[in-house]
Amino acid sequence: MTRHRIALIPGDGIGAEVLPPAQQVLDAVGARHGIDFSYTSYDWSCERYVREGAMMPADGLDQLRDKDAILLGAVGYPGVPDHVSLWGLLIPIRRGFRQYVNLRPIRVFEGVDSPLRGAAAGAVDFVVVRENVEGEYSEIGGRLNRGTPEELAVQEAVFTRAGVTRVLDFAFELAARRGGTLTSATKSNGIVHTMPFWDELVAERAAAHPQVDWNQEHIDALAAKFVLDPARFDVVVASNLFGDILSDLAAAVAGSIGIAPAANLNPERDFPSMFEPVHGSAPDIAGRGVANPLGAIWSAAMMLDHLGHPEAAKDVTDAIAAVLAKTDVLTPDLGGGATTAEFTDKLLDLL
């Protein structure tokens, strides 16, 4: 019996609705593969902020440090400004635990209608590698002269040689393992200062990985190609903001943002990694019990893989594929009428 200590942070809105299904799936697959999970749940959320003035306690990261992994639902809710919820919880965990790779796979599954003509099941299968701790998401900057005609806002994007190089190496190695190609998202056509630097580092790391075919695309054109020809991509590496936008776009191309998973990885494993769906707290559907739990469940599968259980992870992704292909029990985002609980039960049957 292998034992893993898992931190659960359901968070806000549908975050709290999709995490219990992920936990049910982990327990079911764990029982079959001899994996025992011991969970610690944290109520860190916007509700906690309203009650206690902070998203998490001052020693929050210390409480998580000894865990093997973190499973998070989503944070952010109307009434609490997003900069509070994000800088108060999500971003400190990503940065404090040096989770500098955000891995976001995209697949069009059989049984899911992509809004795109020609995006057939099986043909679209790629992964966005998003730089997760620097770039455009910097703390350098601010707002001046609020409410006056002279008001201004400034934010410095920060790209470091070390920070870019390590995420590029991860992406090139992933492309090599997949036997695929690498596409770098850029904006080097004259306007942005940071991107020519990014491009130079891409060319440098490409030289160190000569077995990988690679190219670069301007982010605007790349967004169009995600829509026009998503099957051509294999590994797409992008800065923090570009990767954020591309991963929601890719999730929509694959039929629903409710399916897309994410792994915030600390490749050195000196701190826990964090697994969370790509989507947010979806206030527009929260409380109705109809959120698609697959993004959280697939994220849990990525966690299993990270913890050294690839067979258990595959059981979960196989069950996801099966529930989509073989049943008409689907949540509303996929065109069905099932609740989160009904959909999860069906998936558990198939697991």
Ligand code: NAD
């Ligand atoms: P969102 O992802 O929450 O919702 C976008 C749209 O997708 C909504 O119409 C929603 O109903 C739908 N959707 C999302 N997940 C779904 C699911 N599992 N099943 C069915 N439909 C789903 O994005 P938003 O509206 O821009 O953000 C809402 C809040 O979430 C904000 O406070 C934002 O900051 C936060 N957020 C948090 C995270 C995170 O914690 N990692 C990620 C994104 C957004």
Ligand code: IPM
């Ligand atoms: C995501 C989210 C976050 C991000 C927000 C909520 C800060 O959109 O995880 O994709 O941009 O990283």
Ligand code: MN
């Ligand atoms: Mn996002």
